[in-house]
Amino acid sequence: MTVIQGQTLWRGFHWAFFINVQGLIICLRRFEAQLALGQLDQAQTELQTATELLLASGASMELAGSFNRHEYEHSVRQSMTPPQVQADNFSGLMSWEHAALMQIWKRLRPIFEQLPVSLHPQHQEFVNAYVSLATAHRAVCEKFGGNEGGSLRFEGGCAVETLDKFSASRRALIDPYHPEPPGCPVQF
Numbered sequence: 001m002t003v004i005q006g007q008t009l010w011r012g013f014h015w016a017f018f019i020n021v022q023g024l025i026i027c028l029r030r031f032e033a034q035l036a037l038g039q040l041d042q043a044q045t046e047l048q049t050a051t052e053l054l055l056a057s058g059a060s061m062e063l064a065g066s067f068n069r070h071e072y073e074h075s076v077r078q079s080m081t082p083p084q085v086q087a088d089n090f091s092g093l094m095s096w097e098h099a100a101l102m103q104i105w106k107r108l109r110p111i112f113e114q115l116p117v118s119l120h121p122q123h124q125e126f127v128n129a130y131v132s133l134a135t136a137h138r139a140v141c142e143k144f145g146g147n148e149g150g151s152l153r154f155e156g157g158c159a160v161e162t163l164d165k166f167s168a169s170r171r172a173l174i175d176p177y178h179p180e181p182p183g184c185p186v187q188f
Helices: 003-036 040-064 069-076 096-113 117-143 159-174
Strands: none
Touching: 003 040, 003 069, 003 096, 040 117, 096 159, 117 159
């Protein structure tokens, strides 16, 4: 595999990831609207579709890391640092998709706390899909040395530990039945 192929995989599957997240945002807004109208069947369909988009996002994340660590360190990671990008702490946290998703998850938190019982099974599948996505993200981070050092955004510390904290805080937004462990502040 050449360096170009590693970058192509990284970029292409990150684009796929962001497209899935855009669809997820649309589905969750529609889920929220259908619940407000009392249309539980339609709300369930939207939550099911959101679940599938989370699973697709996790698959995109896995595939984005389907090349070797040498290529990541010597080509891909370098492409995410100045002068190739303007920010010296480049991260997916900077995307509008991330901001929009966090806004809707914050709005949905009280709704998830009082979700009609008929939607609980689909909601649990949604939460499980998020855990699957977070696990895939963690695995890619770890594969490329995230358990040995910091990320582009947080150079100090351990990137995998930081990612675990972010994952726990995000799960706390969508899963009121599995509260965040003590000592992990919600970070955005």
